[in-house]
Amino acid sequence: MSRSALVAGPTGLIGAQLLQRLLHDPAYREVRALTRRPLGLQHERLRELQTDYARLDELGDALAVDDVFCCLGTTRAxxxxxxxxxxxxxxxxxxxxxxxRAAGAHQFLVVSAVGASRHALAFYSRVKGRMEAAVGGMGYTAVHILRPSLLLGSREQSRPAEDAAQRLAPKLAPLLRGPLARYRAISAADVAEAMQRLALRGTPGVHVHHLPLAD
Incomplete structure (x- = not known):
C-alpha cells in the first residue's frame, strides 16, 4: 500500500463508485475525498477534506497525492x-x-465527455474541450482524460432528459458499432473501474480514452 489518492466529486454518480473501489484497493494506503459536506462514511484509509472549491489553494499539502481523480460535472439545466x-x-x-500540481500531485485523471472539443458547435462540448486542453498543459507526469457517453446509473438529483435517454440506450447499443461504439451508454461503475485501472498503469504523458477501454 504505497499510493495515495484524491477524489473530487465523491458523492456523484461516478465519484461514489470510484471512492468505494479505491478504499478497497490494496494499492492505496490513503484516499482523500474533497467534499462540500460530511460523507457519513467510516474507513481507516479515508480522509475527508471539506471545501467549497473557492479556496483550494489553502489546502496546501493536503492535495499532494499520487493520483488525483476528478469526477466533477453538472449540466447547464x-x-x-x-x-x-x-x-x-x-x-x-x-x-x-x-x-x-503545485502541491506535488503526479497524475491527474478526469471525466470529460464524448465529443469534447474546443471547436465543437455545442457549448457543453466546447467547455469540456477547453478543460481538457488546460489540464493537459499543467505539467503532470500523466494525464488521463476519459470521454464517456451517456452515463447509466441512479442519481440523487433527477435529470428527466437523461432518465429518458437511459431507457432508450439499451435499444440503440446494438446499432453503435465500430467507431460509433464510443457513443454507447456506459455505467458509472464501468467508468470508475476504467479510472482505477488507468491510474495503476503508470503510463506517462497526456492520453484521451474513449470507453469502454480498448483492452
Whole structure:
C-alpha cells in the first residue's frame, strides 16, 4: 500500500463508485475525498477534506497525492446558466488541477465527455474541450482524460432528459458499432473501474480514452 489518492466529486454518480473501489484497493494506503459536506462514511484509509472549491489553494499539502481523480460535472439545466455550468465543469476542474500540481500531485485523471472539443458547435462540448486542453498543459507526469457517453446509473438529483435517454440506450447499443461504439451508454461503475485501472498503469504523458477501454 504505497499510493495515495484524491477524489473530487465523491458523492456523484461516478465519484461514489470510484471512492468505494479505491478504499478497497490494496494499492492505496490513503484516499482523500474533497467534499462540500460530511460523507457519513467510516474507513481507516479515508480522509475527508471539506471545501467549497473557492479556496483550494489553502489546502496546501493536503492535495499532494499520487493520483488525483476528478469526477466533477453538472449540466447547464441543473447549474441554471452557462456561466454556472462553466464554473463547475471548467473553473473548478482547472483550479483543482493547478492547485494539486503545485502541491506535488503526479497524475491527474478526469471525466470529460464524448465529443469534447474546443471547436465543437455545442457549448457543453466546447467547455469540456477547453478543460481538457488546460489540464493537459499543467505539467503532470500523466494525464488521463476519459470521454464517456451517456452515463447509466441512479442519481440523487433527477435529470428527466437523461432518465429518458437511459431507457432508450439499451435499444440503440446494438446499432453503435465500430467507431460509433464510443457513443454507447456506459455505467458509472464501468467508468470508475476504467479510472482505477488507468491510474495503476503508470503510463506517462497526456492520453484521451474513449470507453469502454480498448483492452
Amino acid at each position: 441543473i447549474a441554471g446558466s452557462r456561466a454556472a455550468f462553466e464554473d463547475v465543469d471548467y473553473r473548478m476542474v482547472v483550479d483543482l488541477a493547478r492547485c494539486a
